[in-house]
Amino acid sequence: MLVWSRSGRFLVWTVAALLIGVVFLAPLAVILAASFAAQWNGALPSGFTLEHYRAAGTGASGDAVFASLATGVAASVLALLSGTWAALALRAQGPAWSRTLGILFFVPSAVPSVSVGLGLLVAFSQRPLLLNGTTAIVILAHFVLISAFSFGNVSAGLARLPPDFEEVASCLGARPAYRLAKVTLPLIAPYVVAAFGLSFALSMGELGATVMVYPPGWVTLPVAIFGLTDRGDVFSGAALTMILVGVTLTLLIGLERLPIAAAGRRG
Amino acid sequence: MSDLAAAPAAARPNLNGLWVAPPLIVLALSFLYPLALIARSAVLGETGAPDWSGVLATLDSRPFLNALLNTGEIAVASTAGCLALGLALALILAFVPFPGAPLAARLIDTFIALPTFLITLAFTFLYGSAGILNGALTQGFGLAEPPVHFLYSAWGVILAEVTVYSPFVLRPLLAAFSLIDQSQIEVAGLLGARPWRIVRSVILPAALPAAIAGGSLCLLLTVNEFGIVLFIGAKGVITLPLLIYDKAIQESDYQAACVIAIVNVALSLGLFGLYRVAARRLGG
Amino acid sequence: MTAAALGDGRTATQDLVRAGAASTVGFDKVSVAYRGAVVLKPLTLEVAAGEILAMIGPSGSGKTTALRAVAGFVRPVSGRIRVGGTDVTDLPPYERGLAMVVQNYALFPHMRVADNVAFGLRARGAARTLIESRVDDALGVVGMRTFRKRYPRELSGGQQQRVAIARALAVRPRVLLLDEPLSALDAQIRRSMVEEIARLHADLPDLTILYVTHDQSEALTLADRIAILKDGALCAVGRTADLYRRPPNRFAAEFLGRANLLPVVIEDDRSVGGMVAVRAGADRLLVAGDGAPAGTRRLLCVRPQHLTLTAELGYSNRIGGRLRQVHWQGELTHLVAEVGDSLVRIVATRLPALPERGGAVDMFFAPGDASLIPEEAGV
Helix, strand or coil, X not given: CCCCCHHHHHHXXXXXXXXXXXXXXXXXXXXXXXHHEXXXXXXXXXXXXXXXXXXXCCHHHHHHHHHHHHHHHHHHHHHHHHHHHHHHHHCCCCHHHHHHHHHHHHHHHHXXXXXXXXXXXXXXXXXXXXXXXXXXXXXXXXXXXXXXXXXXXXXXHHHHCCHHHHHHHHHCCCCHHHHHHHHHHHHHHHHHHHHHHHHHHHHHHCCHHXXXXXXXXXXXXXXXXXXXXXXXXHHHHHHHHHHHHHHHHHHHHHHHHCXXXXXXXXX | CHHHXXXXXXXXXXXXHHHHHHHHHHHHHHHHHHHHHHHHHHHECCCCCECHHHXXXXXXXXXXXXXXXXXXXXXXXXXXXXXXXXXXXXXXXXXCCCCCHHHHHHHHHHCCCCCCHHHHHHHHHHHCCCCHHHHHHHHHHCCCCXXXXXXXXXXXXXXXXXXXXXXXXXXXXXXXXXXCCHHHHHHHHHCCCCHHHHHHHHHHHHXXXXXXXXXXXXXXXXXXXXXXXXXXXXXXXCCHHHHHHHHHHHCCXXXXXXXXXXXXXXXHHHHHHHHHHHHHHHHC | CCHHHHCCCCCHHHHHCCCCCCCCEEEEEEEEEECXXXXXXXXXXXXXXXXXEEEECCCCCCHXXXXXXXXXXXXXXXXXXXXXXXXXXXXXXXXXXXXXXXXCCCCCCCCCHHHHHHHHHHHCCCCHHHHHHHHHHHHHHCCCHHHCCCCHHHCCHHHHHHHHHHHHHHCCCCEEEEECCCCCCCHHHHHHHHHHHHHHHHXXXXXXXXXXXXXXXXXXXXXXXXXXXXXXXXXXXXXHHHHHHCCCCHHHXXXXXXXXXXXXXXXXXXXXXXXXXXXXXXXEEEEECCCCCCCCEEEEEECHHHCECCCCCCCCEEEEEXXXXXXXXXXXXXXXXXXXXXXXXXXXXXXXXXXXXXXXXXXXXXXHHEEEECCCCCC
C-alpha cells in the first residue's frame, strides 16, 4: 500500500475509476447501448430495439459473420500448425541459428498489415500463383499476420518446459514421434490453446490486409462494419461490432475453461 | 573391444535440422516473396523498366511527406500517452489496489484481443458531432453548433490509439511491479518517505526496462495502425498505411503504393529491431 | 519382479523390453565438451553387473555429465560408452534400454500414476497384458499399488519419487540411472528412501545402478563402489569401505567424511606384508605403503572413529598427544588432541572414564584403517 491516508486513497481511487471508466468502460458501454438503440437524437440514445441484431443475422451481415468465423478458424489452425512446427523444429538448431530464424518467424508481426495485403495482392495477381479474388488470399493474409503470434506463444511454452520430461521419456524408450505426441504436446497444450485464442481474436479484428485483398463475395466483419459506418449506418455497425466482440470473448473464455488448457497449470 | 574404443566417434548425419524447412518455405512463399515483389514493383514502372523518376516523384510528393510527418507525430504522441496512462494505472493497480482491481486489470487486458477500430466507432458515439458529449453541451448551453471537434483531427487518432495500446504498456509494467518487494515500500513509508519519493526512488527505476520495452512496442504498433485512422476518416489525417490503401485501392497507382509500402516496412522493421534490442538488453 | 516373469511369447518389439540380464557399463576415455569447454575429461571406468556405483563430487565435477553421456543426452567428443558389452555411443537414448530417475521426479503431470508407470512399456509397444502385470509388479515393489488412479500432483514428494522409481523399473532396464534422486526430499524422508532403495537392490540383485549424488552419506549407505569426481576428472574410485578407510588423496579423504591428516615421514620403505614404517613426531607407526621411498613426506589419514583411547587387539599403532577438548554427547564423545602442530579428532563410542583435559593421551588405530596420501591439497 503506497498511499496511507484514507482521504489520499479515496482520491487516488476516484482518479482510477474515472480513468478506467472514461477510457475503457465508456467505449464498450456506448457501443452496447447504440447496438440496442432505436434512435439517438439527443445526448443519449432512446428506445430499445433488437432490429440491428436481427438484421445482422441475415443477408450481407450474416454472410460477414460466417466469412469472419471461417477465415478466423482456417487461418488460426494453419498458423497454429505452422507456428508449432517452427517452434519445435527450431529446437534442433544451434543457438545462433535458432535465434536468427526465431526473429525471422517474428518479423511478419512487425510489418504493417496494409503492406502485407499489398504484397499478397502484387504477388498473387500474377503467374505462377493466381489467388487474387479468391477467399484463399484472405485466409493467407490472416495467416501471415497471426503466424508470428502462434509461433511466439508456442515457443514461450517450449522454453518453459523443463527438459527432464522429454529426457526421461526418451530414456524409457519413447521414439521422437511418440514422445512428441504423448509428452511434449500435452505439456505445452495450454500455450497451444492460448496461441489459438489469440490468433483467432486477431483474425476476427483484422482490417488492414483484408481491405486490400478481399473479393466481393467474402466480406469479413471488420470490412462489413466499416462499410456500414462509412454509409452512416452506425447502429447496425455497432450491432455487428458487438457480435464480433461477443464471438471473440466467448471463444477466449471458452478456451480458457478447456480441461486441456488447465492441465498444465494444475500439474 | 579395443579397436572399437580407438575408433573416432562416428559422425551420424544429423538431419534433424531439416525439420525447420517446411515452415520456412511457407514463410518465404507467403511473406518474403510478396515483400520482395513489393520492392520490385516499386522500382519497375508500368512498362517493366526501372523507373527511378517515378520513385523519386512519389517520395517527393506532398501527400507522402505529410503522411510521413503525420505518422511520426501521431506515433510519438500516442506512445507518450500510452506510457503516461499505463504508468498511472499500473501504479494504482499494483500499489493502491482497490476492491475489483483484478477485474479492472482484466477488462483493460481484453482490449489487446479486440479490434482497434471498435474504439473509433465508440468515440463517434461519445465525442462525434452528434455524440453524447456534443449533444449534452448543445442541449445544456443551448448552442447552435456542436463545440467539440477534436475527434476529426490527429487528436482523435491519438486518443483512440492511447486507449487501444496502453494495455501493451500496462501489462509489462504490472509484471515488473509484481517483482518489487512490497515490504521495501512499507518500510520506506514507515520511515516517513512521501509516496512520490517512493515512486521516484524505488518503483520507477525497477519499472524502467518494462516501460522502455512496452513503449517501443507501442511505437511500432502505432506506426502500423490502420483501422483507427480509416474509421475516423478525417481528410487531414492521413498516415502511411492509409496512404498506401488510398494509392492502391482508390487510385490503383500500385507503383506509388509499393514505394510508400517499402518506406513504411523499413520504418517498422527499424522499430522492431529497436524493440528487440530494448526487450533483450533491459528485460534480461 | 524377477526375470522369469517375462517368459512368454517374445516378439521383436518385446525383445526391447527384455528382462534386464545384469549389464555392465563401461566408460572408455569418455570426454565431453560443452560449447568448447571440457566438462568431462577422458574418463575410464567400469561398472560391474549388478552393482551400485555411486558417482559423487561437488557441483561442476562432471558426475551428472557422465550419467547423461550414458543416457545418451550428451554426446562425447571422444571415447566410447558400452552397456552390457554393446557400444551404445552412437545409439539414441530410446534405443539404449535404460531407465532414469531424476531429482524432481519428472512424472508426467497429465497422466495418472498407472499410466506414468506404463509409459516406457507402451512406448516400446509392449502387449496390454504384459503392461498390466508389469505396472502392478512395479507399483507393488515401491508400495504404491493403491495410488494407481491418482495424478502426480495428488502425491507427496516421497510418493512421487516412488512412482518415478516404479516407472523406471517397469521397463526392466539394463541399467538404472539415478540422478540426485533424493535431493528434493527433506532429510527424514531422504533417510527412509535410502533404506528403501537399499532394500530394492537386495530384492533385485541383477539390477545395475549408476547413482549420482553430491551427498556422501547416501553414497556410503548404498554404493558397492564409489567414484569421486572433481573438476571433470575422476579423482578416486574403489570399494566403498576401502575408499572410506584408505582414501588415496586428500580430496577423497575429506569429501567422504571427517579425516585426521597427520604429517609423517616414511622411515623405512621395506614393505612387510604391504606395511611400511613411518614416523610421526616421536611415534613410529606401521601403515600400508604407497611405494614412495624412505624420506618422503606424506599425510597419514585416519578417521576420527577409527581411533581409540584404549589399547585393543589389532590396534597396534600408538600416537601420543595432549588432550585439548572433550565433548560428551551421550552416545558419542568427541575429543580433540594435539599431536605436534596438528589437531587430531577422536570419536569414541565408549570410554572407561572421561579423560582429563590437558593431560597426556595415547591414541590407537589398526594399520588397515589408515592410508598415506600425498601432501598437496589437490588430487
